[in-house]
Amino acid sequence: MKAGPETVRFLQYGIRVIRNGLQPDQGGQQPETQKPIEGPPILKAKVEKTINDMKNGKAAGPDQIPIELLQALGNWGIDQLTKLLNRIYDTGNIPKDMLISTFIRKNSRKNRELQNVKTTEQSAS
Structure with a gap:
């Protein structure tokens, strides 16, 4: 299987995050921090x-990683x-890229009323 440029970039980013102690590229911003679990x-x-x-x-999610x-x-x-994953779990520091989600609306074929619309979430993680 041939990896596309997005996949190679993601792997390089992941390796850099692991080596640098979870200090992802934040464009000068502080990383998102939540209380460690x-x-x-x-x-x-x-x-x-x-x-x-x-x-x-199956189709890749927003991160384009199959x-x-x-x-x-x-x-x-x-x-x-x-x-x-353990570093994120232990520190509560979640890279911004992993906080992006896409919600996809799925209509039921039989009943198209708004209250019957289901959504599915794809996280970029």
Whole structure:
């Protein structure tokens, strides 16, 4: 599989975030901070299971990273992703790119009244 420029940029960004102690590019702004969550760390096995349980061949989300790319990164990618997720979990510092969500309106074919409209969320994370 050939990685596009967005994917390569995302991976470079992720590696830089991991190496620099979660100091993402913020354009001079402070990173979004939330209260750290108390609890056990995110386990590598859970990250691996989540990635492997995702269906192949689906459209990428707003981050333009297909699941096949995450799967192709193998053990190294799962290690790096687990470290990143645990750092976010421990510090409460969430990179701005991960706070972007897109809501997609889904109408029921039978009932198109506004109160019956469902939404689905795609996060850029």
